[in-house]
Amino acid sequence: MSTLREDAQSLHEQLVPHLPDDCADEYDVDALETLFDSYVNTYRVPRTQAFESVRGHVLKEAGIDTDAFWAAQRDGERGTTDDPLPLAECTTDNEWVTIRAKVVELWEPQHESIHQVGLISDESGRLKFTAWAKSDPPDIEEDTTYTFKDVVVEEYEGSYSVKINSRSEIIEHAHDSEEAVTDVGTMTTTQEGFFVAIQGQSGLIKRCSASDCTRVVTGGECSEHGAADGEFDLRIKAVIDDGRTAQECLFTRGVTEEITEIDLEEAKKMAADTLDFTVVSDRFTDLLIGRRFTVEGPLLGRYLLVDEVGETPERAFSEGYQEAVVELLAEHNYDGPGLTAASIEDLPRSYDVQAGGVGGD
Template sequence: MDMNTLREDAQLLHEQVAPHLSDDQADDYDVDALETLFDSYVNTYRVPRNAAFDSVRNHVLKEADVDTEAFWASLRGGDQGTTEEPLPLSECTTDGAWVTVRAKIVELWDPREDSIHQVGLVGDESGRMKFVAWTKSNPPVLEEDTTYTFKDVVVDEYDGNYSLKINSRSEIIEHARDSPEAIGTVGTMTTVYEGVFVAIQSQSGLIKRCTDPECTRVIQQGECSEHGPNEGEFDLRIKGVLDDGESVQECLFTAGMTEVVTGIDLDGDGDGVGRARPHCG
Protein backbone atom coordinates (compact mmCIF):
# COMPACT_ATOMS: atom_id res chain seq x y z
CA MET A 1 0.00 0.00 0.00
CA ASP A 2 1.60 3.26 -1.06
CA MET A 3 2.40 6.05 1.36
CA ASN A 4 0.06 8.49 -0.37
CA THR A 5 -2.92 6.49 0.89
CA LEU A 6 -1.50 6.46 4.40
CA ARG A 7 -0.89 10.20 4.09
CA GLU A 8 -4.53 10.76 3.17
CA ASP A 9 -5.65 8.72 6.17
CA ALA A 10 -3.33 10.76 8.38
CA GLN A 11 -4.82 13.99 7.06
CA LEU A 12 -8.38 12.76 7.65
CA LEU A 13 -7.60 11.63 11.19
CA HIS A 14 -5.87 14.92 11.92
CA GLU A 15 -9.01 16.80 10.84
CA GLN A 16 -11.05 14.70 13.27
CA VAL A 17 -8.82 14.84 16.34
CA ALA A 18 -7.17 18.28 16.06
CA PRO A 19 -10.13 20.18 17.59
CA HIS A 20 -9.93 17.94 20.66
CA LEU A 21 -6.21 18.33 21.35
CA SER A 22 -4.58 20.84 23.66
CA ASP A 23 -2.04 23.30 22.27
CA ASP A 24 0.90 21.37 23.71
CA GLN A 25 -0.31 18.16 21.99
CA ALA A 26 -0.58 19.66 18.50
CA ASP A 27 2.96 18.78 17.38
CA ASP A 28 2.73 15.25 18.78
CA TYR A 29 -0.26 14.47 16.56
CA ASP A 30 0.34 16.53 13.44
CA VAL A 31 -0.12 14.95 10.00
CA ASP A 32 3.50 13.77 9.78
CA ALA A 33 3.35 12.08 13.18
CA LEU A 34 0.05 10.39 12.34
CA GLU A 35 1.41 9.19 9.00
CA THR A 36 4.34 7.60 10.82
CA LEU A 37 1.90 5.92 13.18
CA PHE A 38 -0.17 4.56 10.29
CA ASP A 39 2.99 3.25 8.64
CA SER A 40 3.98 1.47 11.85
CA TYR A 41 0.59 -0.20 12.22
CA VAL A 42 0.33 -1.29 8.58
CA ASN A 43 3.92 -2.15 7.68
CA THR A 44 5.44 -3.14 11.04
CA TYR A 45 2.54 -4.68 12.97
CA ARG A 46 0.82 -5.75 9.74
CA VAL A 47 -2.58 -4.52 10.82
CA PRO A 48 -4.95 -5.10 7.88
CA ARG A 49 -5.29 -1.96 5.79
CA ASN A 50 -9.07 -1.83 6.24
CA ALA A 51 -8.71 -1.99 10.04
CA ALA A 52 -5.78 0.38 10.45
CA PHE A 53 -7.76 3.62 10.57
CA ASP A 54 -9.93 2.55 13.52
CA SER A 55 -6.92 1.06 15.32
CA VAL A 56 -4.80 4.20 14.95
CA ARG A 57 -7.70 6.48 15.84
CA ASN A 58 -8.48 4.53 19.02
CA HIS A 59 -4.78 4.58 19.93
CA VAL A 60 -4.59 8.36 19.53
CA LEU A 61 -7.80 8.99 21.47
CA LYS A 62 -6.54 6.93 24.40
CA GLU A 63 -2.93 8.16 24.36
CA ALA A 64 -3.96 11.82 24.08
CA ASP A 65 -6.65 11.34 26.74
CA VAL A 66 -9.33 12.78 24.47
CA ASP A 67 -12.87 13.03 25.83
CA THR A 68 -14.31 10.20 23.73
CA GLU A 69 -17.93 11.13 24.37
CA ALA A 70 -17.32 14.63 23.03
CA PHE A 71 -15.24 13.28 20.15
CA TRP A 72 -17.82 10.79 18.89
CA ALA A 73 -20.61 13.28 19.45
CA SER A 74 -18.78 15.69 17.14
CA LEU A 75 -18.78 13.04 14.43
CA ARG A 76 -22.43 12.05 14.77
CA GLY A 77 -24.07 12.26 11.41
CA GLY A 78 -20.68 11.56 9.86
CA ASP A 79 -18.76 8.30 9.80
CA GLN A 80 -19.45 7.29 13.40
CA GLY A 81 -22.75 6.92 15.20
CA THR A 82 -24.63 4.49 17.35
CA THR A 83 -25.76 1.21 15.83
CA GLU A 84 -29.44 1.30 14.84
CA GLU A 85 -30.13 -2.34 15.73
CA PRO A 86 -28.95 -3.91 19.00
CA LEU A 87 -25.40 -5.19 18.70
CA PRO A 88 -24.44 -8.47 20.42
CA LEU A 89 -22.19 -7.85 23.40
CA SER A 90 -19.57 -10.15 21.89
CA GLU A 91 -19.21 -7.64 19.02
CA CYS A 92 -18.78 -4.59 21.27
CA THR A 93 -15.00 -4.57 20.90
CA THR A 94 -14.25 -1.16 19.37
CA ASP A 95 -13.01 1.25 22.02
CA GLY A 96 -14.96 4.51 21.93
CA ALA A 97 -17.74 3.23 19.66
CA TRP A 98 -21.34 4.30 20.28
CA VAL A 99 -23.66 1.31 20.21
CA THR A 100 -27.16 0.09 20.94
CA VAL A 101 -27.40 -3.16 22.92
CA ARG A 102 -30.23 -5.20 24.41
CA ALA A 103 -29.13 -6.95 27.58
CA LYS A 104 -30.27 -8.23 30.94
CA ILE A 105 -28.88 -7.00 34.23
CA VAL A 106 -27.09 -10.09 35.50
CA GLU A 107 -25.56 -8.65 38.64
CA LEU A 108 -25.30 -5.29 40.42
CA TRP A 109 -22.25 -4.34 42.49
CA ASP A 110 -21.78 -1.72 45.19
CA PRO A 111 -20.37 1.49 43.65
CA ARG A 112 -17.02 2.51 45.15
CA GLU A 113 -17.44 6.18 44.30
CA ASP A 114 -20.24 8.74 44.58
CA SER A 115 -19.74 9.56 40.90
CA ILE A 116 -20.99 6.07 39.97
CA HIS A 117 -24.77 5.62 39.99
CA GLN A 118 -24.75 1.89 39.32
CA VAL A 119 -22.17 -0.67 38.22
CA GLY A 120 -22.46 -4.34 37.45
CA LEU A 121 -22.74 -6.99 34.78
CA VAL A 122 -25.08 -7.12 31.78
CA GLY A 123 -25.56 -10.11 29.51
CA ASP A 124 -27.20 -11.34 26.33
CA GLU A 125 -27.10 -14.60 24.39
CA SER A 126 -23.57 -13.84 23.16
CA GLY A 127 -21.90 -13.09 26.49
CA ARG A 128 -21.50 -10.76 29.44
CA MET A 129 -19.94 -7.35 29.96
CA LYS A 130 -19.38 -4.84 32.74
CA PHE A 131 -21.39 -1.62 32.66
CA VAL A 132 -21.10 1.69 34.49
CA ALA A 133 -23.81 4.34 34.82
CA TRP A 134 -22.56 7.74 35.96
CA THR A 135 -24.47 9.73 38.58
CA LYS A 136 -24.11 12.98 36.64
CA SER A 137 -25.99 11.39 33.73
CA ASN A 138 -29.10 10.98 35.93
CA PRO A 139 -29.98 7.49 34.60
CA PRO A 140 -32.93 5.41 35.87
CA VAL A 141 -32.43 2.75 38.52
CA LEU A 142 -31.76 -0.61 36.85
CA GLU A 143 -32.96 -3.88 38.38
CA GLU A 144 -31.36 -7.30 38.30
CA ASP A 145 -32.87 -9.95 36.00
CA THR A 146 -34.55 -7.23 33.93
CA THR A 147 -33.90 -6.68 30.22
CA TYR A 148 -33.26 -3.22 28.81
CA THR A 149 -32.43 -1.75 25.44
CA PHE A 150 -29.53 0.66 25.88
CA LYS A 151 -29.21 3.24 23.11
CA ASP A 152 -26.18 5.51 22.70
CA VAL A 153 -23.90 3.78 25.18
CA VAL A 154 -20.13 3.92 24.71
CA VAL A 155 -17.75 0.96 24.54
CA ASP A 156 -14.72 1.45 26.78
CA GLU A 157 -11.54 -0.65 26.83
CA TYR A 158 -9.22 -0.86 29.83
CA ASP A 159 -6.35 -3.30 30.19
CA GLY A 160 -7.77 -5.59 27.53
CA ASN A 161 -11.29 -5.69 28.99
CA TYR A 162 -14.36 -4.05 27.47
CA SER A 163 -17.23 -2.36 29.28
CA LEU A 164 -20.23 -0.17 28.50
CA LYS A 165 -20.56 3.41 29.74
CA ILE A 166 -24.05 4.87 30.18
CA ASN A 167 -23.87 8.62 29.63
CA SER A 168 -26.13 11.66 29.48
CA ARG A 169 -27.10 10.92 25.85
CA SER A 170 -28.05 7.30 26.56
CA GLU A 171 -31.67 6.19 26.25
CA ILE A 172 -32.76 3.18 28.32
CA ILE A 173 -35.93 1.21 27.53
CA GLU A 174 -37.18 -1.43 29.99
CA HIS A 175 -38.77 -4.64 28.71
CA ALA A 176 -41.27 -6.78 30.61
CA ARG A 177 -39.93 -10.16 31.67
CA ASP A 178 -42.55 -11.97 29.58
CA SER A 179 -42.02 -9.79 26.49
CA PRO A 180 -40.45 -11.05 23.23
CA GLU A 181 -37.49 -8.72 23.84
CA ALA A 182 -36.64 -10.23 27.23
CA ILE A 183 -33.28 -12.01 27.37
CA GLY A 184 -33.49 -15.60 28.58
CA THR A 185 -30.27 -17.54 29.02
CA VAL A 186 -27.16 -15.37 29.18
CA GLY A 187 -24.14 -16.69 27.30
CA THR A 188 -20.42 -16.56 27.97
CA MET A 189 -17.66 -15.26 25.72
CA THR A 190 -15.00 -17.72 24.59
CA THR A 191 -12.76 -17.03 21.61
CA VAL A 192 -9.99 -19.20 20.17
CA TYR A 193 -7.34 -17.39 18.12
CA GLU A 194 -4.19 -19.00 16.74
CA GLY A 195 -1.37 -16.88 15.40
CA VAL A 196 2.23 -15.77 15.67
CA PHE A 197 3.41 -13.22 18.22
CA VAL A 198 4.43 -10.22 16.11
CA ALA A 199 4.77 -7.61 18.86
CA ILE A 200 4.99 -7.26 22.62
CA GLN A 201 3.62 -3.92 23.71
CA SER A 202 4.92 -1.56 26.36
CA GLN A 203 4.12 -2.17 30.04
CA SER A 204 4.59 -5.91 29.58
CA GLY A 205 6.68 -8.16 31.82
CA LEU A 206 7.27 -7.29 35.47
CA ILE A 207 4.91 -4.48 36.49
CA LYS A 208 3.54 -3.01 39.70
CA ARG A 209 -0.15 -2.68 40.53
CA CYS A 210 -1.91 -0.45 43.05
CA THR A 211 -1.97 -1.86 46.59
CA ASP A 212 -5.63 -0.90 47.09
CA PRO A 213 -7.44 -4.27 47.32
CA GLU A 214 -10.19 -3.13 44.94
CA CYS A 215 -7.87 -1.55 42.36
CA THR A 216 -5.81 -3.28 39.66
CA ARG A 217 -4.35 -0.23 37.93
CA VAL A 218 -0.71 -0.29 36.91
CA ILE A 219 1.62 2.01 38.85
CA GLN A 220 3.40 4.52 36.62
CA GLN A 221 6.16 6.76 37.94
CA GLY A 222 5.28 5.76 41.48
CA GLU A 223 1.61 6.72 41.26
CA CYS A 224 -1.78 5.10 40.72
CA SER A 225 -3.99 7.21 38.46
CA GLU A 226 -6.85 6.84 40.98
CA HIS A 227 -5.16 6.57 44.39
CA GLY A 228 -2.04 8.70 43.94
CA PRO A 229 1.48 7.85 45.26
CA ASN A 230 1.78 4.11 45.75
CA GLU A 231 4.66 1.64 46.22
CA GLY A 232 2.71 -1.01 44.33
CA GLU A 233 2.76 -4.80 44.30
CA PHE A 234 4.60 -6.80 41.65
CA ASP A 235 2.69 -8.64 38.93
CA LEU A 236 3.44 -10.26 35.56
CA ARG A 237 1.66 -9.79 32.26
CA ILE A 238 2.17 -9.72 28.50
CA LYS A 239 0.34 -7.30 26.22
CA GLY A 240 0.93 -8.66 22.76
CA VAL A 241 -0.21 -8.73 19.15
CA LEU A 242 -1.01 -12.01 17.38
CA ASP A 243 -1.13 -12.42 13.60
CA ASP A 244 -2.73 -15.41 11.85
CA GLY A 245 -1.79 -14.21 8.37
CA GLU A 246 -5.20 -12.68 7.69
CA SER A 247 -5.90 -10.53 10.73
CA VAL A 248 -4.27 -9.36 13.94
CA GLN A 249 -5.54 -9.63 17.49
CA GLU A 250 -4.38 -7.80 20.59
CA CYS A 251 -4.15 -10.09 23.60
CA LEU A 252 -3.47 -9.84 27.32
CA PHE A 253 -1.76 -12.65 29.23
CA THR A 254 -2.26 -12.43 32.99
CA ALA A 255 0.35 -13.68 35.47
CA GLY A 256 -0.63 -17.36 35.32
CA MET A 257 -0.53 -17.57 31.53
CA THR A 258 2.63 -15.44 31.36
CA GLU A 259 4.34 -17.97 33.63
CA VAL A 260 3.27 -20.83 31.35
CA VAL A 261 4.35 -19.09 28.14
CA THR A 262 7.67 -17.62 29.32
CA GLY A 263 8.85 -20.05 31.99
CA ILE A 264 9.11 -17.14 34.42
CA ASP A 265 7.14 -16.96 37.64
CA LEU A 266 6.54 -14.35 40.29
CA ASP A 267 8.01 -15.05 43.71
CA GLY A 268 8.27 -13.02 46.88
CA ASP A 269 10.62 -12.83 49.81
CA GLY A 270 9.77 -12.34 53.45
CA ASP A 271 9.29 -8.62 53.01
CA GLY A 272 6.61 -9.13 50.37
CA VAL A 273 8.74 -7.66 47.60
CA GLY A 274 8.08 -9.59 44.39
CA ARG A 275 10.71 -10.70 41.91
CA ALA A 276 10.61 -12.63 38.67
CA ARG A 277 12.76 -15.74 38.38
CA PRO A 278 13.09 -18.54 35.80
CA HIS A 279 11.16 -21.75 36.33
CA CYS A 280 13.26 -24.66 37.50
CA GLY A 281 11.93 -27.90 36.04
Protein backbone atom coordinates (compact mmCIF):
# COMPACT_ATOMS: atom_id res chain seq x y z
CA MET A 1 0.00 0.00 0.00
CA SER A 2 1.13 3.50 -0.80
CA THR A 3 2.51 5.70 1.94
CA LEU A 4 0.69 8.81 3.10
CA ARG A 5 3.42 10.83 1.46
CA GLU A 6 2.78 9.16 -1.91
CA ASP A 7 -0.94 9.75 -1.57
CA ALA A 8 -0.27 13.37 -0.80
CA GLN A 9 1.89 13.64 -3.90
CA SER A 10 -0.62 12.12 -6.27
CA LEU A 11 -3.44 14.21 -4.82
CA HIS A 12 -1.25 17.27 -5.23
CA GLU A 13 -0.75 16.45 -8.90
CA GLN A 14 -4.49 16.25 -9.39
CA LEU A 15 -5.19 19.45 -7.54
CA VAL A 16 -2.47 21.76 -8.80
CA PRO A 17 -4.06 22.75 -12.15
CA HIS A 18 -7.25 23.70 -10.35
CA LEU A 19 -6.03 25.42 -7.21
CA PRO A 20 -6.76 29.12 -7.10
CA ASP A 21 -3.46 31.05 -7.09
CA ASP A 22 -4.00 32.55 -3.67
CA CYS A 23 -4.18 29.24 -1.89
CA ALA A 24 -1.64 27.21 -3.85
CA ASP A 25 0.81 27.25 -0.97
CA GLU A 26 -1.80 26.26 1.51
CA TYR A 27 -2.11 22.91 -0.22
CA ASP A 28 1.41 21.91 -1.12
CA VAL A 29 2.56 18.33 -0.67
CA ASP A 30 3.61 18.82 2.92
CA ALA A 31 0.31 20.35 3.89
CA LEU A 32 -1.57 17.54 2.21
CA GLU A 33 0.54 14.93 3.98
CA THR A 34 -0.30 16.57 7.30
CA LEU A 35 -3.96 16.43 6.39
CA PHE A 36 -3.72 12.74 5.49
CA ASP A 37 -1.95 12.09 8.76
CA SER A 38 -4.62 13.82 10.75
CA TYR A 39 -7.45 11.99 8.94
CA VAL A 40 -5.87 8.57 9.25
CA ASN A 41 -4.07 8.69 12.57
CA THR A 42 -6.04 11.21 14.58
CA TYR A 43 -9.56 10.82 13.25
CA ARG A 44 -9.29 7.12 12.41
CA VAL A 45 -10.51 7.37 8.88
CA PRO A 46 -9.85 4.00 7.27
CA ARG A 47 -6.82 4.08 5.02
CA THR A 48 -8.91 3.05 2.01
CA GLN A 49 -11.28 5.98 2.48
CA ALA A 50 -8.63 8.55 3.24
CA PHE A 51 -7.77 9.62 -0.28
CA GLU A 52 -11.33 10.42 -1.27
CA SER A 53 -12.07 12.08 2.04
CA VAL A 54 -9.07 14.36 1.89
CA ARG A 55 -9.70 15.19 -1.74
CA GLY A 56 -13.30 16.06 -0.99
CA HIS A 57 -12.21 18.24 1.89
CA VAL A 58 -9.71 20.19 -0.18
CA LEU A 59 -12.02 20.62 -3.15
CA LYS A 60 -14.53 22.22 -0.85
CA GLU A 61 -12.16 24.29 1.26
CA ALA A 62 -10.24 25.70 -1.67
CA GLY A 63 -13.41 26.46 -3.64
CA ILE A 64 -12.34 24.44 -6.67
CA ASP A 65 -14.78 24.17 -9.58
CA THR A 66 -15.70 20.54 -9.16
CA ASP A 67 -17.24 20.07 -12.59
CA ALA A 68 -13.99 21.11 -14.15
CA PHE A 69 -11.93 19.09 -11.71
CA TRP A 70 -13.81 15.85 -12.36
CA ALA A 71 -13.77 16.47 -16.07
CA ALA A 72 -10.01 16.70 -15.97
CA GLN A 73 -9.78 13.48 -13.99
CA ARG A 74 -11.54 11.54 -16.68
CA ASP A 75 -9.09 9.88 -18.90
CA GLY A 76 -9.86 8.59 -22.34
CA GLU A 77 -11.77 11.64 -23.40
CA ARG A 78 -12.24 11.29 -27.11
CA GLY A 79 -11.96 13.88 -29.80
CA THR A 80 -9.78 16.97 -29.79
CA THR A 81 -10.26 20.44 -31.14
CA ASP A 82 -8.15 19.46 -34.13
CA ASP A 83 -9.71 16.09 -34.58
CA PRO A 84 -13.22 16.12 -33.13
CA LEU A 85 -15.26 13.00 -32.67
CA PRO A 86 -17.96 12.40 -35.29
CA LEU A 87 -21.44 12.69 -33.78
CA ALA A 88 -22.26 9.21 -35.02
CA GLU A 89 -19.63 7.89 -32.62
CA CYS A 90 -21.02 9.64 -29.55
CA THR A 91 -22.56 6.46 -28.26
CA THR A 92 -21.00 5.93 -24.84
CA ASP A 93 -23.02 7.16 -21.90
CA ASN A 94 -21.18 9.64 -19.70
CA GLU A 95 -18.28 9.93 -22.05
CA TRP A 96 -16.59 13.31 -22.31
CA VAL A 97 -16.03 14.27 -25.89
CA THR A 98 -15.00 17.10 -28.11
CA ILE A 99 -17.13 17.50 -31.18
CA ARG A 100 -17.58 19.96 -34.00
CA ALA A 101 -21.07 20.50 -35.26
CA LYS A 102 -23.47 22.96 -36.72
CA VAL A 103 -26.54 24.06 -34.82
CA VAL A 104 -29.37 22.91 -37.01
CA GLU A 105 -32.22 23.99 -34.84
CA LEU A 106 -32.89 25.64 -31.52
CA TRP A 107 -36.00 24.62 -29.69
CA GLU A 108 -38.01 26.51 -27.14
CA PRO A 109 -36.71 25.42 -23.72
CA GLN A 110 -39.59 23.89 -21.80
CA HIS A 111 -38.15 24.66 -18.40
CA GLU A 112 -36.24 27.53 -16.86
CA SER A 113 -33.41 25.21 -15.88
CA ILE A 114 -32.60 24.78 -19.55
CA HIS A 115 -30.65 27.58 -21.18
CA GLN A 116 -30.75 26.26 -24.72
CA VAL A 117 -31.85 23.03 -26.36
CA GLY A 118 -31.88 21.86 -29.94
CA LEU A 119 -30.28 19.79 -32.64
CA ILE A 120 -26.69 19.83 -33.77
CA SER A 121 -25.37 18.03 -36.79
CA ASP A 122 -22.14 17.14 -38.52
CA GLU A 123 -21.40 15.08 -41.61
CA SER A 124 -21.95 11.86 -39.72
CA GLY A 125 -25.24 12.48 -38.00
CA ARG A 126 -27.19 14.59 -35.59
CA LEU A 127 -27.72 14.78 -31.87
CA LYS A 128 -29.89 16.64 -29.47
CA PHE A 129 -27.98 18.97 -27.20
CA THR A 130 -28.90 20.57 -23.90
CA ALA A 131 -27.19 23.50 -22.23
CA TRP A 132 -28.28 23.82 -18.62
CA ALA A 133 -28.80 27.28 -17.22
CA LYS A 134 -26.84 26.54 -14.03
CA SER A 135 -23.63 26.05 -15.98
CA ASP A 136 -24.03 29.53 -17.46
CA PRO A 137 -23.13 28.56 -21.02
CA PRO A 138 -22.64 31.09 -23.81
CA ASP A 139 -25.46 31.52 -26.33
CA ILE A 140 -25.11 29.57 -29.53
CA GLU A 141 -26.88 30.39 -32.74
CA GLU A 142 -28.64 28.40 -35.41
CA ASP A 143 -26.76 27.66 -38.60
CA THR A 144 -23.38 28.30 -37.03
CA THR A 145 -20.63 25.74 -36.55
CA TYR A 146 -18.98 25.40 -33.17
CA THR A 147 -16.35 23.20 -31.62
CA PHE A 148 -17.80 21.88 -28.39
CA LYS A 149 -14.93 20.95 -26.14
CA ASP A 150 -15.60 18.75 -23.13
CA VAL A 151 -19.26 17.99 -23.51
CA VAL A 152 -20.81 14.88 -22.02
CA VAL A 153 -22.64 12.19 -23.93
CA GLU A 154 -25.86 11.13 -22.30
CA GLU A 155 -27.86 8.07 -23.05
CA TYR A 156 -31.55 7.94 -22.28
CA GLU A 157 -33.48 4.83 -23.20
CA GLY A 158 -31.29 4.09 -26.14
CA SER A 159 -31.01 7.53 -27.66
CA TYR A 160 -28.04 9.79 -27.22
CA SER A 161 -27.63 13.48 -26.65
CA VAL A 162 -24.86 15.78 -25.47
CA LYS A 163 -24.87 17.99 -22.44
CA ILE A 164 -22.99 21.27 -22.30
CA ASN A 165 -21.63 21.90 -18.80
CA SER A 166 -19.71 24.62 -17.07
CA ARG A 167 -16.41 23.08 -18.03
CA SER A 168 -17.34 22.93 -21.70
CA GLU A 169 -15.61 25.30 -24.03
CA ILE A 170 -17.45 26.49 -27.09
CA ILE A 171 -15.51 27.88 -30.01
CA GLU A 172 -17.36 29.54 -32.84
CA HIS A 173 -16.24 29.01 -36.44
CA ALA A 174 -16.82 31.52 -39.20
CA HIS A 175 -19.24 30.38 -41.89
CA ASP A 176 -16.54 30.44 -44.55
CA SER A 177 -13.88 28.80 -42.39
CA GLU A 178 -12.45 25.39 -43.05
CA GLU A 179 -14.04 24.11 -39.87
CA ALA A 180 -17.57 25.10 -40.80
CA VAL A 181 -19.82 22.12 -41.29
CA THR A 182 -21.40 22.42 -44.70
CA ASP A 183 -22.98 19.05 -45.34
CA VAL A 184 -25.05 18.22 -42.34
CA GLY A 185 -26.02 14.66 -41.76
CA THR A 186 -24.88 13.31 -45.08
CA MET A 187 -24.72 9.90 -43.50
CA THR A 188 -27.92 9.10 -45.28
CA THR A 189 -29.22 5.81 -46.47
CA THR A 190 -30.83 5.34 -49.83
CA GLN A 191 -33.43 2.70 -50.36
CA GLU A 192 -35.13 1.88 -53.59
CA GLY A 193 -38.09 -0.39 -53.75
CA PHE A 194 -41.81 -0.92 -53.76
CA PHE A 195 -44.21 0.23 -51.09
CA VAL A 196 -45.23 -3.15 -49.69
CA ALA A 197 -46.94 -2.02 -46.50
CA ILE A 198 -48.38 1.11 -44.96
CA GLN A 199 -48.21 0.64 -41.20
CA GLY A 200 -50.63 1.64 -38.49
CA GLN A 201 -50.82 5.21 -37.26
CA SER A 202 -50.19 6.52 -40.73
CA GLY A 203 -52.22 9.19 -42.44
CA LEU A 204 -54.01 11.83 -40.42
CA ILE A 205 -52.90 11.64 -36.82
CA LYS A 206 -53.17 13.82 -33.76
CA ARG A 207 -50.25 14.63 -31.59
CA CYS A 208 -50.58 15.46 -27.93
CA SER A 209 -50.36 19.21 -27.50
CA ALA A 210 -49.04 19.14 -23.95
CA SER A 211 -45.76 20.97 -23.84
CA ASP A 212 -42.81 18.74 -24.52
CA CYS A 213 -45.02 15.87 -25.66
CA THR A 214 -45.42 14.72 -29.22
CA ARG A 215 -47.03 11.37 -28.68
CA VAL A 216 -49.74 10.28 -31.01
CA VAL A 217 -53.17 10.67 -29.48
CA THR A 218 -55.27 7.56 -29.96
CA GLY A 219 -58.90 7.36 -28.96
CA GLY A 220 -58.65 10.86 -27.56
CA GLU A 221 -55.95 9.86 -25.13
CA CYS A 222 -52.28 10.48 -24.89
CA SER A 223 -50.50 7.58 -23.24
CA GLU A 224 -48.70 10.06 -20.99
CA HIS A 225 -51.15 12.90 -20.45
CA GLY A 226 -54.49 11.14 -20.59
CA ALA A 227 -57.41 12.79 -22.32
CA ALA A 228 -56.03 15.12 -24.93
CA ASP A 229 -57.38 16.97 -27.89
CA GLY A 230 -54.16 17.09 -29.83
CA GLU A 231 -52.99 18.76 -32.98
CA PHE A 232 -53.38 17.37 -36.48
CA ASP A 233 -50.39 16.11 -38.36
CA LEU A 234 -49.74 13.95 -41.39
CA ARG A 235 -47.27 11.14 -41.65
CA ILE A 236 -46.66 7.78 -43.25
CA LYS A 237 -44.95 4.81 -41.71
CA ALA A 238 -44.28 2.37 -44.49
CA VAL A 239 -42.13 -0.51 -45.60
CA ILE A 240 -40.17 -0.06 -48.80
CA ASP A 241 -38.82 -3.33 -50.10
CA ASP A 242 -36.60 -4.12 -53.06
CA GLY A 243 -36.73 -7.88 -52.64
CA ARG A 244 -33.43 -7.86 -50.76
CA THR A 245 -34.08 -5.51 -47.87
CA ALA A 246 -37.32 -4.44 -46.24
CA GLN A 247 -36.76 -0.94 -44.87
CA GLU A 248 -39.18 0.77 -42.55
CA CYS A 249 -39.51 4.42 -43.50
CA LEU A 250 -41.01 7.43 -41.80
CA PHE A 251 -42.42 10.18 -43.98
CA THR A 252 -43.10 13.34 -42.05
CA ARG A 253 -45.69 15.86 -43.12
CA GLY A 254 -43.62 17.60 -45.79
CA VAL A 255 -42.63 14.48 -47.74
CA THR A 256 -46.03 12.94 -47.13
CA GLU A 257 -47.70 15.89 -48.81
CA GLU A 258 -45.16 15.71 -51.60
CA ILE A 259 -45.74 12.08 -52.59
CA THR A 260 -49.47 11.93 -51.98
CA GLU A 261 -50.26 15.44 -53.22
CA ILE A 262 -52.68 15.63 -50.34
CA ASP A 263 -52.00 18.36 -47.83
CA LEU A 264 -53.04 18.57 -44.21
CA GLU A 265 -56.06 20.75 -44.94
CA GLU A 266 -57.35 18.40 -47.59
CA ALA A 267 -56.75 15.40 -45.34
CA LYS A 268 -58.71 17.07 -42.56
CA LYS A 269 -61.53 17.74 -44.98
CA MET A 270 -61.54 14.12 -46.14
CA ALA A 271 -61.77 12.97 -42.56
CA ALA A 272 -64.47 15.51 -41.72
CA ASP A 273 -66.58 14.55 -44.75
CA THR A 274 -66.62 10.90 -43.79
CA LEU A 275 -66.34 11.36 -40.02
CA ASP A 276 -63.47 8.93 -40.22
CA PHE A 277 -59.75 9.38 -39.82
CA THR A 278 -58.88 6.15 -41.52
CA VAL A 279 -60.01 7.33 -44.94
CA VAL A 280 -56.77 9.23 -45.13
CA SER A 281 -54.48 6.29 -44.51
CA ASP A 282 -56.67 4.14 -46.77
CA ARG A 283 -56.27 6.73 -49.48
CA PHE A 284 -52.54 6.84 -48.92
CA THR A 285 -52.38 3.07 -49.18
CA ASP A 286 -54.34 3.13 -52.44
CA LEU A 287 -52.05 5.78 -53.80
CA LEU A 288 -48.77 4.24 -52.81
CA ILE A 289 -48.99 0.49 -52.49
CA GLY A 290 -46.94 -1.23 -55.17
CA ARG A 291 -45.36 1.95 -56.42
CA ARG A 292 -41.65 2.08 -56.74
CA PHE A 293 -39.74 4.87 -55.07
CA THR A 294 -36.26 5.86 -54.09
CA VAL A 295 -36.04 7.41 -50.65
CA GLU A 296 -33.12 8.95 -48.88
CA GLY A 297 -32.48 10.10 -45.37
CA PRO A 298 -30.75 9.36 -42.07
CA LEU A 299 -31.43 6.16 -40.20
CA LEU A 300 -33.00 6.64 -36.79
CA GLY A 301 -33.33 3.34 -35.08
CA ARG A 302 -35.33 1.03 -37.28
CA TYR A 303 -36.66 3.85 -39.36
CA LEU A 304 -35.29 5.72 -42.30
CA LEU A 305 -36.39 9.31 -41.83
CA VAL A 306 -37.19 10.31 -45.39
CA ASP A 307 -35.69 13.62 -46.53
CA GLU A 308 -35.76 13.04 -50.25
CA VAL A 309 -38.17 11.00 -52.25
CA GLY A 310 -38.62 10.32 -55.93
CA GLU A 311 -40.57 7.81 -57.95
CA THR A 312 -38.10 5.51 -59.63
CA PRO A 313 -39.34 4.31 -63.01
CA GLU A 314 -39.46 7.76 -64.52
CA ARG A 315 -35.72 7.93 -64.73
CA ALA A 316 -35.03 4.47 -66.12
CA PHE A 317 -37.93 4.24 -68.50
CA SER A 318 -38.52 7.78 -69.68
CA GLU A 319 -37.24 6.79 -73.11
CA GLY A 320 -39.19 3.56 -73.21
CA TYR A 321 -38.04 0.15 -72.15
CA GLN A 322 -35.95 -0.83 -75.15
CA GLU A 323 -32.62 0.38 -73.88
CA ALA A 324 -33.15 -0.84 -70.34
CA VAL A 325 -34.22 -4.28 -71.53
CA VAL A 326 -31.27 -4.70 -73.89
CA GLU A 327 -28.95 -3.59 -71.14
CA LEU A 328 -30.45 -5.96 -68.60
CA LEU A 329 -30.24 -8.95 -70.90
CA ALA A 330 -26.68 -8.10 -71.82
CA GLU A 331 -25.77 -7.77 -68.19
CA HIS A 332 -26.88 -11.34 -67.64
CA ASN A 333 -25.28 -12.58 -70.86
CA TYR A 334 -28.64 -13.68 -72.09
CA ASP A 335 -28.63 -14.82 -75.68
CA GLY A 336 -31.02 -17.69 -75.40
CA PRO A 337 -34.11 -18.24 -77.44
CA GLY A 338 -37.47 -17.04 -76.36
CA LEU A 339 -37.64 -13.38 -77.12
CA THR A 340 -39.92 -13.98 -80.06
CA ALA A 341 -41.74 -17.00 -78.74
CA ALA A 342 -45.48 -16.72 -79.00
CA SER A 343 -45.87 -18.66 -75.81
CA ILE A 344 -43.51 -19.46 -73.03
CA GLU A 345 -44.75 -23.03 -73.24
CA ASP A 346 -42.62 -23.32 -76.36
CA LEU A 347 -39.47 -22.55 -74.48
CA PRO A 348 -37.05 -25.34 -73.76
CA ARG A 349 -37.71 -26.80 -70.33
CA SER A 350 -34.05 -26.98 -69.53
CA TYR A 351 -31.19 -24.80 -70.31
CA ASP A 352 -27.55 -25.59 -69.76
CA VAL A 353 -26.19 -22.72 -67.79
CA GLN A 354 -22.59 -23.65 -68.35
CA ALA A 355 -22.80 -24.14 -72.10
CA GLY A 356 -25.48 -21.68 -72.93
CA GLY A 357 -25.86 -18.01 -72.60
CA VAL A 358 -27.62 -17.68 -69.28
CA GLY A 359 -24.46 -17.83 -67.26
CA GLY A 360 -24.13 -15.64 -64.27
CA ASP A 361 -20.42 -16.18 -63.94
